[in-house]
Amino acid sequence: MKTASPALTALINSGKFERADVYTIALKGGLTLRYADHDQPLTFGAETWTLGPLLKRSRTELSVGIEVDEMEVTFTPTDFSLINGKPFAAFVSGGGFSGARLTVQRAYTPPGWGDVVGLVHVFSGRVSDAGLGGGTVRVVVRSDAELLDAMVPANVYQPGCLNGLYDDACGISRAAHQAAASVTGAQAPSRSFFSTSLPQAAGHFSMGTLTFTSGPNAGVSRTVKQHLAGGALRMIAPLPITPGAGDAFTIAPGCDGTRATCGGRYFNLNRFRGTPLIPVAETIT
Structure with a gap:
């Protein structure tokens, strides 16, 4: 009404x-x-x-x-x-x-x-x-x-964690793991690959989320496909505009849902909701 x-x-x-x-x-x-x-x-x-x-x-x-x-x-x-x-x-x-x-x-x-x-x-x-x-x-x-329109039951048995990184069930603070950096001119950038000033080891931000805070892509977010040695980043999907040296961004690491990453990177095993020891399905013929 x-x-x-x-x-x-x-x-x-x-x-x-x-x-x-x-x-x-x-x-x-x-x-x-x-x-x-x-x-x-x-x-x-x-x-x-x-x-x-x-x-x-x-x-x-x-x-x-x-x-x-x-x-x-x-x-x-x-x-x-x-x-x-x-x-x-x-x-x-x-x-x-x-x-x-x-x-x-x-x-x-x-x-x-x-x-x-x-x-x-x-x-x-x-x-x-x-x-x-x-x-x-x-x-x-x-x-x-x-x-x-959700799967019922909501929880299933699977090796990977059921939580989404940084959600309420996970409990990890995005702000605590987020970093700020900028695009550098170490190599000619493209819409999906560019060098950055990130000092972290290769792979730290793979599958993480990057959001530009300045430049022509300000406000645009992308998922990081690869974090390579020296701080270079490769995006899963191209940006609308090729970034330039000095364009600033924030970036947060991702999670592959494994017990090793949950405990080794985030020290959050008390909230891990995967079942990695579940027996492998077998077919009797």
Whole structure:
């Protein structure tokens, strides 16, 4: 059931109103984007939805029961559509919408686009897919019922640890193991391979996560495929833009889920949730 304030109810019942959709995108890093599907900014309370990329969304269908609802939103960026100083499409292609939450509301005003009287919730969910094509950015948003699509039972017997590194079950502090460094000019960099000032031994940051804090890739994160001798890093997926000498980043080591890494690197065996001594499956013929 959708709810509305008495003032909004009275406006809608009068039959004389204007309406437009407003989009709120909460990014994983803490930044919140607000765009209005209109030709002027809209304000309600302390929040303002500005003019951004052109927006178009699919129709929504809400079902009774446990069913995953879905909405597709298409963004057509303009030359002025920037996020953290980067073009909208480049930010999205660099994983900027990964883990984001999008909420669509409908704003109602008196005729002539006066002050917004109220908002009605239309849809909210998690961004599950984002792709580029034909000058547009297509984002698929799925309702929270998707979180129920989990394996039952949740725990299985396997050699590797069931925890995710740095999650609540693991208990390891990312900040305690994170390092800060920068790209160096020791060799010509590419979008997936570059030298750094990291002093740690080769392999320390393999399968870890790197996030740029300055330069053209600021805010972009990538998984490290290899940490080589001398501090060189190879990414699993290429960066949007080739980094330059002096570009700063933070990096945290990864974990292969083995008992040896849990105890030898993180001293966290009391939280290890793997079963490395489980017997190997045998087939009787």
